[in-house]
Amino acid sequence: MKHRVPWFVMSAAMLVALHAGGRGPQATNEPAQVIEVTARKYEFNPAEIRVKKGARVQLKVRALDRTHGMQFSLYPEGANEKGAAGLRLANDQKNWKIEQNQERVVELVADRAGVYPFRCSVFCGFGHKRMKGRIIVEE
Numbered sequence: 482m483k484h485r486v487p488w489f490v491m492s493a494a495m496l497v498a499l500h501a502g503g504r505g506p507q508a509t510n511e512p513a514q515v516i517e518v519t520a521r522k523y524e525f526n527p528a529e530i531r532v533k534k535g536a537r538v539q540l541k542v543r544a545l546d547r548t549h550g551m552q553f554s555l556y557p558e559g560a561n562e563k564g565a566a567g568l569r570l571a572n573d574q575k576n577w578k579i580e581q582n583q584e585r586v587v588e589l590v591a592d593r594a595g596v597y598p599f600r601c602s603v604f605c606g607f608g609h610k611r612m613k614g615r616i617i618v619e620e
Contacts, residue, residue: 513539513588520549520579520601523608530616532591540587544579549612550602551587552576557595557618567593567618576602591618 518540519526532538542551553575555566569590579585601612 511535511537513537515539515541518542518614519545520551520612521545522547522605523612525551525599525601525612525614528614530614532616532618534591534594534618534620536591536618538589538591540589541584542577542579542587543584544581547581547605548603549579549605550576551579551585551599552602553589553599553616554597557593557597560593560595565592567591567595568597568616578603589616591616594618594620 514532514536516527516530516532516538518530520542521544530538530540540551553568553570555568555570555575556562557567560567569592571588577585577587595618597616597618599614599616601609605612
């Protein structure tokens with residue numbers, strides 16, 4: 482008698498295998514480097530975040546004055562945007578909404594050296610376009 486494995490069991494097994502195979506920030510066994518970031522009209526503080534290649538990072542982002550957003554470039558400046566991204570973010574999400582007085586934890590792994598810009602993605606006034614920062618991944 483043949484035993485058939487239900488499709489949902491196979492699907493779940495495939496997802497677990499993919500997840501364990503290096504997708505997502507939890508793939509590295511190193512403890513996360515925790516960096517606190519604040520967002521307020523027209524600035525992130527710190528606006529420049531330096532991490533080592535291979536580092537697992539938790540950004541604890543708090544919006545101080547209103548709702549802001551944080552959108553990341555997954556490829557370093559000047560790089561071809563084909564192939565594997567240099568930053569791996571949880572759930573492949575690259576855009577986060579941060580409500581006023583709430584903390585949002587953004588987890589990432591820095592796989593490739595380079596400069597990765599981020600910016601506010603929720604309009605916050607006339608200086609909104611200046612509200613940017615960058616993650617610098619060093620060898």
